[in-house]
Amino acid sequence: xxxxxxxxxxxxxxxxxxxxxxxxxxxxxxxxxxxxxxxxxxxxxxxxxxxxxxxxxxxxxxxxxxxxxxxxxxxxxxxxxxxxxxxxxxxxxxxxxxxxxxxxxxxxxxxxxxxxxxxxxxxxxxxxxxxxxxxxxxxxxxxxxxxxxxxxxxxxxxxxxxxxxxxxxxxxxxxxxxxxxxxxxxxxxxxxxxxxxxxxxxxxxxxxxxxxxxxxxxxxxxxxxxxxxxxxxxxxxxxxxxxxxxxxxxxxxxxxxxxxxxxxxxxxxxxxxxxx
Amino acid sequence: xxxxxxxxxxxxxxxxxxxxxxxxxxxxxxxxxxxxxxxxxxxxxxxxxxxxxxxxxxxxxxxxxxxxxxxxxxxxxxxxxxxxxxxxxxxxxxxxxxxxxxxxxxxxxxxxxxxxxxxxxxxxxxxxxxxxxxxxxxxxxxxxxxxxxxxxxxxxxxxxxxxxxxxxxxxxxxxxxxxxxxxxxxxxxxxxxxxxxxxxxxxxxxxxxxxxxxxxxxxxxxxxxxxxxxxxxxxxxxxxxxxxxxxxxxxxxxxxxxxxxxxxxxxxxxxxxxxxxxxxxxxxxxxxx
Amino acid sequence: xxxxxxxxxxxxxxxxxxxxxxxxxxxxxxxxxxxxxxxxxxxxxxxxxxxxxxxxxxxxxxxxxxxxxxxxxxxxxxxxxxxxxxxxxxxxxxxxxxxxxxxxxxxxxxxxxxxxxxxxxxxxxxxxxxxxxxxxxxxxxxxxxxxxxxxxxxxxxxxxxxxxxxxxxxxxxxxxxxxxxxxxxxxxxxxxxxxxxxxxxxxxxxxxxxxxxxxxxxxxxxxxxxxxxxxxxxxxxxxxx
Numbered sequence: 001x002x003x004x005x006x007x008x009x010x011x012x013x014x015x016x017x018x019x020x021x022x023x024x025x026x027x028x029x030x031x032x033x034x035x036x037x038x039x040x041x042x043x044x045x046x047x048x049x050x051x052x053x054x055x056x057x058x059x060x061x062x063x064x065x066x067x068x069x070x071x072x073x074x075x076x077x078x079x080x081x082x083x084x085x086x087x088x089x090x091x092x093x094x095x096x097x098x099x100x101x102x103x104x105x106x107x108x109x110x111x112x113x114x115x116x117x118x119x120x121x122x123x124x125x126x127x128x129x130x131x132x133x134x135x136x137x138x139x140x141x142x143x144x145x146x147x148x149x150x151x152x153x154x155x156x157x158x159x160x161x162x163x164x165x166x167x168x169x170x171x172x173x174x175x176x177x178x179x180x181x182x183x184x185x186x187x188x189x190x191x192x193x194x195x196x197x198x199x200x201x202x203x204x205x206x207x208x209x210x211x212x213x214x215x216x217x218x219x220x221x222x223x224x225x226x227x228x229x230x231x232x233x234x235x236x237x238x239x240x241x242x243x244x245x246x247x248x249x250x251x252x253x254x255x256x257x258x259x260x261x262x263x264x265x266x267x268x269x270x271x272x273x274x275x276x
Numbered sequence: 277x278x279x280x281x282x283x284x285x286x287x288x289x290x291x292x293x294x295x296x297x298x299x300x301x302x303x304x305x306x307x308x309x310x311x312x313x314x315x316x317x318x319x320x321x322x323x324x325x326x327x328x329x330x331x332x333x334x335x336x337x338x339x340x341x342x343x344x345x346x347x348x349x350x351x352x353x354x355x356x357x358x359x360x361x362x363x364x365x366x367x368x369x370x371x372x373x374x375x376x377x378x379x380x381x382x383x384x385x386x387x388x389x390x391x392x393x394x395x396x397x398x399x400x401x402x403x404x405x406x407x408x409x410x411x412x413x414x415x416x417x418x419x420x421x422x423x424x425x426x427x428x429x430x431x432x433x434x435x436x437x438x439x440x441x442x443x444x445x446x447x448x449x450x451x452x453x454x455x456x457x458x459x460x461x462x463x464x465x466x467x468x469x470x471x472x473x474x475x476x477x478x479x480x481x482x483x484x485x486x487x488x489x490x491x492x493x494x495x496x497x498x499x500x501x502x503x504x505x506x507x508x509x510x511x512x513x514x515x516x517x518x519x520x521x522x523x524x525x526x527x528x529x530x531x532x533x534x535x536x537x538x539x540x541x542x543x544x545x546x547x548x549x550x551x552x553x554x555x556x557x558x559x560x561x562x563x564x565x
Numbered sequence: 566x567x568x569x570x571x572x573x574x575x576x577x578x579x580x581x582x583x584x585x586x587x588x589x590x591x592x593x594x595x596x597x598x599x600x601x602x603x604x605x606x607x608x609x610x611x612x613x614x615x616x617x618x619x620x621x622x623x624x625x626x627x628x629x630x631x632x633x634x635x636x637x638x639x640x641x642x643x644x645x646x647x648x649x650x651x652x653x654x655x656x657x658x659x660x661x662x663x664x665x666x667x668x669x670x671x672x673x674x675x676x677x678x679x680x681x682x683x684x685x686x687x688x689x690x691x692x693x694x695x696x697x698x699x700x701x702x703x704x705x706x707x708x709x710x711x712x713x714x715x716x717x718x719x720x721x722x723x724x725x726x727x728x729x730x731x732x733x734x735x736x737x738x739x740x741x742x743x744x745x746x747x748x749x750x751x752x753x754x755x756x757x758x759x760x761x762x763x764x765x766x767x768x769x770x771x772x773x774x775x776x777x778x779x780x781x782x783x784x785x786x787x788x789x790x791x792x793x794x795x796x797x798x799x800x801x802x803x804x805x806x
Binding site: 331333358363365368370371372373374375383384387419433437 | 714717718720721722723724725727743744746747748750751
Binding site: 043044045091145146169172173175176177178180202205240241242244245246248249252253256258259260267270271274275 | 318319367422423424449450451452453454455479482520521523524525527528531532535537546547549550553554556557558561
């Protein structure tokens with residue numbers, strides 16, 4: 001079983017009465033391997049949200065296919081397994097949290113999967129642990145900070161033991177602390193649990209540490225590659241985006257002829273390079 | 277001439293109850309005419325509470341707030357403030373309610389007592405200011421627009437009233453880079469062309485580096501630093517334990533300096549940061565030869 | 566004393582039934598006091614109720630007046646020439662209506678003394694289909710959201726020059742009517758997002774689902790249920806007979 005999500009000629013069109021169909025995604029071919037940390041960027045209406053929702057079958061393509069570990073998202077019989085394999089976290093934590101107690105919120109998905117009570121309990125404990133929320137298990141979600149709420153949303157999905165985690169602008173409504181906590185949690189999950197992370201964001205500094213960045217523009221994949229390459233590409237500006245500060249710094253230093261590693265795009269990388 | 281002045285401003289929510297919370301603690305600052313004043317702070321630092329004092333939505337528990345020299349504790353002063361001080365909350369698109377963009381902007385203008393033709397002029401002008409095409413959006417319901425466009429409409433609503441003081445809470449939070457650019461351009465233009473005073477709360481400290489004339493740094497209700505950019509950033513570095521609030525290139529300078537590299541941490545822009553690193557690398561290259 | 570939510574549910578049903586049957590202000594007032602005492606026993610913060618009801622005080626007064634005027638009676642208090650406006654019977658009728666409303670609202674507050682999850686769990690263990698119980702619980706959860714949305718929009722209006730206290734009642738009604746659509750629409754969007762999030766977490770993916778906790782009716786629950794039903798039955802018999 002090859003662990004990957006594949007989009008094959010995936011197209012999504014919306015038909016409006018009286019006007020030509022609007023194409024949200026146009027013939028996209030993409031493959032995301034298990035364990036990859038992918039950042040997805042692009043302007044509004046570039047198709048990022050549509051693509052994200054196709055990864056777990058919330059939206060089905062008008063043409064083409066989406067395969068998750070070989071399973072077709074259009075196949076109704078596979079819906080449950082696909083939803084289990086691909087977890088999704090959305091922008092606004094308040095619109096995702098249902099239960100009045102943290103522990104119960106996390107248990108929700110596991111209960112829906114009809115697992116044994118012992119298994120549910122085991123998974124809840126694990127999910128709370130890896131999201132750093134074990135101390136808050138009996139708290140009310142409304143009392144949590146933005147960052148904690150989003151980590152709760154992550155834990156609530158982790159409990160299904162997915163192989164892929166898709167996050168649609170998860171940091172938009174968070175402040176610095178919240179963002180830092182969430183991204184650190186995601187990086188730990190990716191490294192330690194080999195969880196594939198696909199994160200949509202408007203802030204380039206957030207996706208800079210990813211191993212791969214996909215740029216969407218007007219419904220197609222405009223760029224796809226390691227961060228340094230993507231940021232340096234002239235098509236990046238054409239997609240309406242600006243590279244993160246450190247990447248711009250690196251490019252500026254390269255232009256002046258300094259022997260700097262051209263793969264440096266994050267603060268940590270720069271500090272490490274200069275302080276060796 | 278200070279347009280907004282606060283003296284030992286303290287605000288306590290739900291005073292006297294077990295849920296009492298001191299959101300602001302003896303904040304004293306003054307904002308001059310035509311300045312772009314940036315406010316930085318984490319959630320819970322009191323920044324939203326602070327700006328609500330500037331248009332009279334909140335009044336101090338202790339201390340005073342003066343706008344154009346008049347004390348906001350005075351009811352008649354507060355009743356006039358909404359015309360002069362345009363306040364835009366965080367995620368203002370949550371407050372849009374009319375059936376068309378035109379009605380949305382016209383609402384406030386009608387309350388100001390303007391005539392039909394004047395209203396039409398201002399609506400068109402405001403939409404152009406924020407980077408929207410009036411012909412495209414005037415008849416559209418605001419709730420049907422994209423997130424970025426809704427934000428632009430919300431800003432246009434405020435700009436149409438031609439306030440002399442513009443107060444914005446996180447104007448670019450959660451919108452894509454393109455809408456973000458339009459919004460910041462509109463704000464800067466307002467400041468330049470109409471000598472408006474702008475107070476802007478923002479997490480995107482990078483934006484404030486270019487736009488702001490003065491900064492204020494709030495933490496847990498206290499004003500920890502206030503004044504010119506370099507001073508405030510220097511002070512922030514001392515408080516910013518996890519390196520969270522400062523912009524990336526400033527964080528970089530501080531980290532490099534902590535390692536012992538001879539870089540100047542008092543720079544502001546990315547270009548200056550590049551120049552500093554360039555200088556150090558040239559030094560190294562020279563030493564190697 | 567922790568009661569199973571189902572016992573509390575039975576109590577609410579009993580109190581509401583009595584409220585519908587009783588027809589005099591005196592009895593309704595007694596019922597209201599009993600309800601408030603029960604709420605207090607279940608550690609319900611009465612100040613919070615007062616806070617919730619404050620915006621409706623005017624409405625209730627209005628209701629009282631209208632009901633009083635339109636309920637005819639013999640013992641006239643206020644007359645305009647030959648036309649009798651308000652009679653004692655009218656006033657009593659008005660009081661009855663308002664008190665009934667208060668009793669039912671207060672009883673409903675008992676629902677907030679336990680978590681929505683226990684509510685669902687309780688119903689499911691009594692063989693109510695999970696989806697229905699869940700729907701009811703989520704609907705209840707949305708009520709404060711409506712209130713928040715309304716507050717948001719009212720703030721927006723204030724920022725654009727409308728002083729709510731100065732607006733005449735007629736205009737206020739028109740305003741509220743215009744605001745209904747965006748408030749409802751936005752809440753529907755929120756509900757949709759919630760539904761998507763739930764779908765992404767395998768809601769209704771399988772015909773069966775596990776329940777982590779189990780609610781067990783204790784002896785005290787049986788006592789409370791039996792007592793409530795018995796007392797209610799006796800009171801109703803006495804009132805009718």
